[in-house]
Amino acid sequence: MDWRKSMIKRVVLSFMAIILLTLALGGVTFAFAVRHYFYSGVAQVLLNRAEASDALYGQFSGNVRINRWGSPFMEALDSFRARNALVEILNPEGDLIASSSGLTETARVPLNSRIINGKETSRVERFPRTGEKVMAVYYPVQIMGKPYIIRYVSSLSGIDRELMLIYLGTFVCAVVIAALVFFISLRLAKSIVTPIRHIISASEEMASGNFNLRMKDHYSDELGVLAKTLNTMAEEIQKNDKLKNQFISSVSHELLTPLTGIRGWSETMIINHTLSPAELEEGLNVIKSESDRLQIIVRDLLNFSKLQGNNIKLNRAKMDIGVSVRQSAASLQIKAAEKRCILVTGENGRLSFTGDSIRLQQAIVNLIDNAIKFADDGSRISIDYYEENHQVIINVKDKGIVIDEKDLPYLTDAFYQVRANGRGSGLGLAISDQIVRLHGGKLTITSNKQEGTIATIRLPDYHC
Numbered sequence: 072m073d074w075r076k077s078m079i080k081r082v083v084l085s086f087m088a089i090i091l092l093t094l095a096l097g098g099v100t101f102a103f104a105v106r107h108y109f110y111s112g113v114a115q116v117l118l119n120r121a122e123a124s125d126a127l128y129g130q131f132s133g134n135v136r137i138n139r140w141g142s143p144f145m146e147a148l149d150s151f152r153a154r155n156a157l158v159e160i161l162n163p164e165g166d167l168i169a170s171s172s173g174l175t176e177t178a179r180v181p182l183n184s185r186i187i188n189g190k191e192t193s194r195v196e197r198f199p200r201t202g203e204k205v206m207a208v209y210y211p212v213q214i215m216g217k218p219y220i221i222r223y224v225s226s227l228s229g230i231d232r233e234l235m236l237i238y239l240g241t242f243v244c245a246v247v248i249a250a251l252v253f254f255i256s257l258r259l260a261k262s263i264v265t266p267i268r269h270i271i272s273a274s275e276e277m278a279s280g281n282f283n284l285r286m287k288d289h290y291s292d293e294l295g296v297l298a299k300t301l302n303t304m305a306e307e308i309q310k311n312d313k314l315k316n317q318f319i320s321s322v323s324h325e326l327l328t329p330l331t332g333i334r335g336w337s338e339t340m341i342i343n344h345t346l347s348p349a350e351l352e353e354g355l356n357v358i359k360s361e362s363d364r365l366q367i368i369v370r371d372l373l374n375f376s377k378l379q380g381n382n383i384k385l386n387r388a389k390m391d392i393g394v395s396v397r398q399s400a401a402s403l404q405i406k407a408a409e410k411r412c413i414l415v416t417g418e419n420g421r422l423s424f425t426g427d428s429i430r431l432q433q434a435i436v437n438l439i440d441n442a443i444k445f446a447d448d449g450s451r452i453s454i455d456y457y458e459e460n461h462q463v464i465i466n467v468k469d470k471g472i473v474i475d476e477k478d479l480p481y482l483t484d485a486f487y488q489v490r491a492n493g494r495g496s497g498l499g500l501a502i503s504d505q506i507v508r509l510h511g512g513k514l515t516i517t518s519n520k521q522e523g524t525i526a527t528i529r530l531p532d533y534h535c
């Protein structure tokens with residue numbers, strides 16, 4: 072994939088933008104803080120020096136006669152001298168009166184209001200003669216009873232050199248951090264994008280029809296979930312495909328069987344004119360029953376497709392569940408008798424419910440039909456109905472073929488048959504399930520050797 076459109080670029084750029092911004096802000100703040108710390112340190116040392124000198128000078132300032140140079144200003148300069156700093160005496164207007172450098176030709180020093188108001192202060196200035204950056208500290212004193220200002224001037228070049236080294240070190244650190252973040256974000260982005268690319272290429276394969284492919288789902292994060300989901304999707308598609316094929320073959324088989332009977336008998340009747348009336352009647356009976364079977368299969372298919380498309384509107388009305396259960400059982404009595412099975416319906420009297428009695432009866436018939444189909448010959452099939460926790464329950468229970476646990480979740484899927492090509496199209500339970508769902512209920516099936524197979528319809532309390 073084009074790097075410019077890749078997630079890698081976005082992740083790396085976002086990370087770098089954040090880190091560069093943080094480093095720039097942090098760097099500038101740090102530089103200002105360090106500069107302030109060093110400069111104020113110099114100013115503070117000079118101010119302390121001035122204070123200490125002033126205390127000493129105050130004790131002797133009256134005794135002008137002991138001054139070695141015979142000048143009060145020289146004596147003051149001597150008292151206030153400091154290491155690595157030039158000491159000057161200014162009058163309140165800023166004129167230079169005396170200087171420890173001996174030079175006094177400097178122009179008037181511009182004073183700010185703090186200094187004029189007799190407050191000690193410090194500021195960074197340019198030295199007039201050399202243009203060098205200096206720290207100037209102003210301290211008010213009394214010489215000969217008159218106000219003057221002591222001005223210390225100390226060069227900042229040494230400190231600036233040290234500051235430059237600190238700035239350089241900080242800059243190098245910032246570059247190293249930025250480089251580290253770049254490589255870490257690149258690795259991180261690749262660790263996200265590489266599995267995504269695997270998943271993309273695998274899903275492209277799947278999209279082109281290769282559903283046998285499975286993705287590695289060893290990722291423990293969301294990508295693992297995505298890989299698992301796509302694998303499940305591929306399995307589902309394969310399963311549906313298999314079901315569809317099974318369905319087509321079973322429907323074709325189902326349709327072919329009666330058609331073969333119909334065709335066989337009709338041909339016999341056309342060709343053979345010597346058939347006895349009894350044989351003719353038998354042939355016609357076969358043609359009729361096979362046509363009936365065809366009709367049932369086609370009706371089931373239509374029913375199912377209607378239910379699937381939610382094209383069915385329930386005709387709800389007050390009904391008696393007991394009546395529906397008994398009528399359903401009665402309609403299958405002959406079929407049960409063929410297998411010598413006994414249908415036993417629980418006699419719980421009236422159980423009223425508001426629902427579509429025709430559809431519900433269809434759902435119950437499908438369950439009893441299955442029970443007869445899969446029960447042992449001569450066994451007992453019980454159909455119970457009752458109310459429990461404000462729900463209407465209908466149970467159809469038989470003893471016979473046990474359904475494997477792994478098949479249970481798929482029984483209500485359309486066309487699903489545990490043993491493919493058995494009689495029927497595998498639509499019965501799918502239709503029943505849809506009908507029960509439309510009533511807001513649930514169809515469940517359990518099966519084990521001890522209790523047999525129990526199909527249960529649960530309908531929510533619906534009395535209106």
Ligand SMILES: Nc1ncnc2c1ncn2[C@@H]1O[C@H](COP(=O)(O)OP(=O)(O)OP(=O)(O)O)[C@@H](O)[C@H]1O
Nearest residue numbers: 441442445488489490495496497498499500501524
């Ligand atoms: N009572 C039961 N005992 C054992 N297996 C059952 C029982 N009921 C359903 N099954 C299994 O579930 C499958 C699906 O049932 P379903 O009623 O949907 O289809 P069918 O009976 O095969 O066909 P159809 O109902 O369309 O004639 C059956 O093929 C059968 O394998």
Ligand SMILES: [Mg+2]
Nearest residue numbers: 441495499500
């Ligand atoms: Mg069935």
